[in-house]
Amino acid sequence: MSDPSPIRPAGARSYAVCWTGGSGIVYGQRFVEVLLALGHQVHLCATDAALRVLAHEAGIAVDRARPDLAGRFGQVPPGRLLVHPIDAVEATPASGSARLAATIVVPCSMGTLARVAHGFSSNLAERAADVALKEGRPLVVVPRETPLSALHLENMLTLARLGAIVLPAMPGFYHRPGSVGDLVDFVVGKILDRLGIDHALVARWRTPDPASPWDEGEA
Numbered sequence: 663m664s665d666p667s668p669i670r671p672a673g674a675r676s677y678a679v680c681w682t683g684g685s686g687i688v689y690g691q692r693f694v695e696v697l698l699a700l701g702h703q704v705h706l707c708a709t710d711a712a713l714r715v716l717a718h719e720a721g722i723a724v725d726r727a728r729p730d731l732a733g734r735f736g737q738v739p740p741g742r743l744l745v746h747p748i749d750a751v752e753a754t755p756a757s758g759s760a761r762l763a764a765t766i767v768v769p770c771s772m773g774t775l776a777r778v779a780h781g782f783s784s785n786l787a788e789r790a791a792d793v794a795l796k797e798g799r800p801l802v803v804v805p806r807e808t809p810l811s812a813l814h815l816e817n818m819l820t821l822a823r824l825g826a827i828v829l830p831a832m833p834g835f836y837h838r839p840g841s842v843g844d845l846v847d848f849v850v851g852k853i854l855d856r857l858g859i860d861h862a863l864v865a866r867w868r869t870p871d872p873a874s875p876w877d878e879g880e881a
Contacts, residue, residue: 675763676703677857678755678794680787683711684769686806686831687719691734692850693768696861698738705755705762706731707746707786711771748785755790764800764857765790769831772807772814779820795824802853806831827856837864 677697681690690712697704708716710726717723724730731745732738746753754760767774767787774788783789794801803826807814818828829852833845847863854861 674701674703676705676754676760678705678707678762678765678790680755680765680767680774680790681706681708681712681716682767682769682771682774682787683709683715684771684774684806685715685719686769686804687712687715688846689804689806689831689849690768691720692846693766693853694743695735696850696854696863697859698735698742700859700861702859703742703744705744705746705753705790707748707750707753707755707790709748709771709774709785709787712769715769746786748787750786751789753786756786756793758793758797760793762794762799764802765794766802766804766853766857767791768802768804768853770803770805772805772817775803775805775814775821776817778803778826779817779824791826795826798825800857801826802829802856803827804829804831804849804853829853829856836867 679690679694681687694704694706708729708731713724713726713729722734732743735743744754746755755762755765777784777788778791781792783792791801803821805818805828822828831849833848837844837848839845839848851861851863
């Protein structure tokens, strides 16, 4: 995967990142990794289902009662990465006065999406999303599910109408990815773009040259 460290924002900001039980935990891992590398502060929480997915998809088994997620990101400066228990209703992301820059639920399970869409907060991830909506701050949800039922689509539409950014994990191929990491960076880059965070994970689109098979003039 690309190294995002050459580009850093002028001022570091704080973000709430929530991992829930949808497939695609690698998106959540990579997103946190990039935010930290860019100098931002991350308030991280993970549901029990997310920790189960982490063990299954990433081969990372943690004590679900006291998960050591901070240790998964190497040497991080003190105070840069704060990991909160999923039931910590007193944690920073649960408060509207915390003034976090944005909340990102990645990956976002269909259960979490449904509860957030209907204002039902049963844990810190859902409360953090609810706070973002009520405070008018950016909320990005990254669902990874297929096919989508009418109920899934209605819940996504509800969240979109409430002001959330619904950003399904749908990697493109026009950047000609050469690895799974490139596909992951494509989605992570889209999240960063919607949050206005500069990065160099994926090359920007440029008009193809006349010799390109993508040129509209080609048969």
